[in-house]
Amino acid sequence: MTWNLDTILARTGTEPDPETGALAPPIHTATTYARNADGQSGEFVYSRLGNPTRKRLEQALAESEGGAGAVALSSGMTAAMTVCQSLSPGDHVLLPHDIYFGVRTLLMDHFTRWGLRVSDVDQRDLEAVAKAITPETRLVWTETPSNPQLNITDIQAMADIAHQAGAALVVDNTWATPLITRPIELGADIVLHSVTKYLGGHSDVLGGALVFARQDSWYEHAVNLAGEGGAVLDPFGSWLVLRGMRSLGPRLRQQSAAALEIARWLESHARIESVNYPGLHSHPGHSVAAEQMTLFGGMLSFCVKGSADEALEVVRRSQLFANATSLGGTESLMEHRALIEGPDTPTPQNLLRVSVGLEYVDDLKVDLDQALTA
Ligand SMILES: Cc1ncc(COP(=O)(O)O)c(C=O)c1O
Numbered sequence: 001m002t003w004n005l006d007t008i009l010a011r012t013g014t015e016p017d018p019e020t021g022a023l024a025p026p027i028h029t030a031t032t033y034a035r036n037a038d039g040q041s042g043e044f045v046y047s048r049l050g051n052p053t054r055k056r057l058e059q060a061l062a063e064s065e066g067g068a069g070a071v072a073l074s075s076g077m078t079a080a081m082t083v084c085q086s087l088s089p090g091d092h093v094l095l096p097h098d099i100y101f102g103v104r105t106l107l108m109d110h111f112t113r114w115g116l117r118v119s120d121v122d123q124r125d126l127e128a129v130a131k132a133i134t135p136e137t138r139l140v141w142t143e144t145p146s147n148p149q150l151n152i153t154d155i156q157a158m159a160d161i162a163h164q165a166g167a168a169l170v171v172d173n174t175w176a177t178p179l180i181t182r183p184i185e186l187g188a189d190i191v192l193h194s195v196t197k198y199l200g201g202h203s204d205v206l207g208g209a210l211v212f213a214r215q216d217s218w219y220e221h222a223v224n225l226a227g228e229g230g231a232v233l234d235p236f237g238s239w240l241v242l243r244g245m246r247s248l249g250p251r252l253r254q255q256s257a258a259a260l261e262i263a264r265w266l267e268s269h270a271r272i273e274s275v276n277y278p279g280l281h282s283h284p285g286h287s288v289a290a291e292q293m294t295l296f297g298g299m300l301s302f303c304v305k306g307s308a309d310e311a312l313e314v315v316r317r318s319q320l321f322a323n324a325t326s327l328g329g330t331e332s333l334m335e336h337r338a339l340i341e342g343p344d345t346p347t348p349q350n351l352l353r354v355s356v357g358l359e360y361v362d363d364l365k366v367d368l369d370q371a372l373t374a
Pocket of ligand 1: 078100143147175193195326
């Protein structure tokens with residue numbers, strides 16, 4: 001039988017434990033496993049190379065994304081680093097213009113010192129993307145919706161451009177999650193996650209993951225780098241993410257509905273200059289989003305009329321939106337991105353990024369209204 005993704009997610013990792021029948025997965029903390037009298041190991045040898053709790057998570061991640069295999073890592077940035085470490089000096093990576101600034105810094109500042117060539121382009125302009133490809137391009141990197149401006153990139157078009165050039169497409173699906181977008185079905189070769197966000201879902205676990213369309217050389221590199229480099233997700237972290245994934249459906253449905261309501265309401269607010277949310281008809285990427293997203297997600301950003309300080313004042317006045325980084329938890333967050341991204345950021349100075357939590361949506365609107373008008 002093939003089940004709906006909601007059904008698969010609700011049962012994530014709950015296959016009965018073979019020893020006890022437990023329906024909640026055990027947390028296997030053992031670092032080493034006994035060999036038999038002939039010195040032969042069973043499936044597990046040493047926890048860096050393989051761990052039963054992590055294996056459950058990797059299977060769940062691959063299943064939810066429709067992939068052939070997955071690797072669970074110690075953070076989203078470790079996942080990004082692992083993909084880069086699979087490349088060779090001289091290889092070119094094409095980034096989107098608007099992207100999580102940590103990934104941009106990792107590639108532009110650190111991996112260029114290791115010989116990678118990195119450039120960026122506005123991926124909403126497909127002709128510009130095709131022109132930005134070089135004979136050395138091995139990887140096209142897409143993040144949709146993008147952080148923090150919520151640009152929408154056409155995944156299928158990017159896969160076509162990448163594949164025609166002999167490159168692979170990696171899609172950072174952290175903001176959408178497999179509940180909303182399934183990049184592998186649209187042609188992506190690798191899906192990247194910061195499981196710290198919606199999959200973990202409670203702001204209490206740091207982790208990352210790579211899911212692969214095929215068990216190809218990208219997959220082999222990642223498995224070997226994780227096992228030999230050791231940047232794997234720990235058993236308790238793996239267990240927390242498995243637990244978070246079981247409630248992803250209801251959480252993200254409520255967060256998406258609330259984000260849409262807030263975005264529509266903000267659009268006509270006198271203090272607001274612009275709202276970035278792909279569910280709005282005014283969003284330039286709305287039609288592509290409607291094609292490749294089943295919901296529009298729990299993230300939005302908006303520009304307040306006025307200066308950086310006037311925008312920051314909204315954050316200071318809010319009582320329900322915590323002024324903190326990260327996203328995807330049950331609590332709403334609001335952050336002035338340019339401040340933390342530094343002086344070279346392309347992010348507008350009056351932009352605030354919001355992660356909508358699970359609070360009652362009218363309370364969130366009342367709080368935003370008083371923060372904007374007080
Ligand atoms: C889209 C995206 N990708 C990757 C990351 C990095 O993930 P982590 O913080 O788990 O290393 C983040 C973190 O905010 C993110 O928003």
